[in-house]
Amino acid sequence: MSQSELSLGRQLWRQTWPMALGVLSLLGFQLVDSAFIARLGTAPLAAQSFTFPLSFLIIGVQVGLGIAIAALISRALGAGEGQRARRLGSLVLITGSIAIAMLAGVLWGVQARVFRLLGADTATLALIHDYWGPQLLAAWLGAVLYFSYSLFRAHGDTRLPGKLMVLTSLVNLVLDPLLIFGVGPWPGLGLPGAAWATAIAFASGLLLIARRLRHSGWLARYGLTMEARQSAGTFAGIAGPAMISQLMPPLAAMLATAIVAGLGETVVAAWGLAVRLETVSLMVVLALTMSLPPWLGRCYGGNDWAQIRRLMALATRVVVIWQLGLGLALALSAPWVAAALSGNPEVRDELAVLIRGLLPSYALLGVCMLVVSAANALGWPLRAMLMSCARLFACYLPCLWLGAQEGGVIGVAIGAAVGNCLAGGLALGLYRRSINGMKGGVVDSTENC
Incomplete structure (x- = not known):
């Protein structure tokens, strides 16, 4: 490895490690949530699993x-437009908060119909109803906090978001057992206690980051209406395809849950834990999708395509090596990991099968996620959207459905793994075609794949 590559690697590490630590803690507390809920029984765990697709819908929009x-x-910072960057920062905080609040209201109103379509029975619907209100509040608080993190990342500061992710995770970890199971004479809230713990944790993080934002100089009070008119088209051109790309996973998750629900309640519960474990195992990939795009955006604003190529090559190597090594290690230790996450023997056995089949395939899934994230930063939002669509609806879901039909839970694991591998290969091919199509650093704005 050359000296320039080593220097680039150190810069990427400095940008990524705070986000990796933060993502690990944030996703870790979600996994801990599920582990605590699993102690309440299979029915509460299955009820929480049914809510994942709609929770992912909110996450997709944010x-x-x-x-x-x-x-x-x-891009504005890369082009030296600091005042415009401040106006954009204020606009997105306001509009994003309103948009997520409206979406949460809609999801509260349609809950019974949607969860029934996903396969939840009457008893499960009762459990979901008590949990869904505080969970939607927690989702809104988390979204506003995420938008604040995005401002810091856009300005190259990944340390504060990483620290606050760790802090909110610790608050949640402390509150989870107290609110779920109770303490002393105070009874626990059961399943809703997990959502209230998350809401309180996010609220504490939001209070802390709001104070930093007020003194950051990254926000503007004036010129917002003018900026909204000027930037609406550009913002929609990026946010529209990006949101569609991010909304596809929740839709696919709903369909996947419906497919898995046909195999029984224990498989649904195991699938819910596997989904939580998936996000934790992808922590490095998720951190890179947060830290790398702002860097790529500044290179894009400065028309530095040689640096973009070097960054993407390095990030791809990191993703493949890390995810393959972690996936194989977790696959070999699957029985012990499953036992740590669930006390139910049936759920534990099903989860071990899913871990063995799915985890190694996340090496190529990670490549796909990296390419989609980078494409949005590099002015290819439609390509990112099409790649997300192909990953889920041409690769993942057909293979998952076929596996469930032919081999039960083993087939589900194998089918999902095959779909992930196909998606990674397809994404890598699309990226290479797009980047090789750049001639002299001229951006191809036709968005033809």
Whole structure:
């Protein structure tokens, strides 16, 4: 490895490690949530698992808006337009908060119909109803906090978001057992206690970051209406395809849950834990999708395509090596990991099968996620959207459905793994075609794949 590559690697590490630590803690507390809920029984765990697709829907919208925030602000900073970056920062905080609040209201109103369509029975619907209200509040608080993180990342500061992710995770970890199971004479809240713990944790993080934002100089009070008119088209051009790309996973998760629900309640519970474990195992990939796009956006604003190529090559190597090594290690230790996450023997056995089949395939899934994230930063939002669509609806879901039909839970694991591998290969091919199509650093704005 050359000296320039080593220097680039150190810079990437400095940008990524705070986000990796933060993502690990944030996703870790979600996994701990599920582990605590599993102690309540299979029914509460299955009820929480049914809510994942709609929770991912909110996350999809917030991440799509966050991608647009990071892309536009980092490009403005790269082009030396500091005042415009401040106006954009204020706009996205206001509009993003309103948009997520409206979405949460809609999801509260349609809950019974949607969860029934996903396969929840009457008893499960009763459990979901008590949990869904505080969970939606927690989701809104988390979204506003995420938009604030996006502002810091766009300005190259990944340390504070990483620290606050760790802090909110610790608050949640402390509150989870107290609110779920109770303490002393105070009874626990059961399943809703997990959502209230998350809401309180996010609220504490939001209070802390709001104070930093007020003194950051990254926000503007004036010129917002003018900026909204000027930037609406560009913002929509990035945020629209990005949100569609991010909304596809929740839709696919709903369909996947419906497929898995046909195999029984224990498989649904195991699938829910596997989904939580998936996000934790992808912590490095998720950190890179947060830290890398602002850097790529600044290179894009400065028309530095040679640096973009070097960054993507390095990030791809990191993702493949890390995810393959971690996936194989978790696959070999699957029985012990499953036992730590669930006390139910049936759920534990099903989960071990899913871990063995799925975890190694995340090496190529990670490549796909990296390419989609980078494409939004590099002015290819439609390609990112099409790649997300192909990953889920041409690769993942057909293989998952076929596996479930032919081999039960083993087939589900194998089918999902095959779909992930196909998606990674397809994404890598699309990226190479796009980057090789750049001639003299001229951006191809036709968005033809």
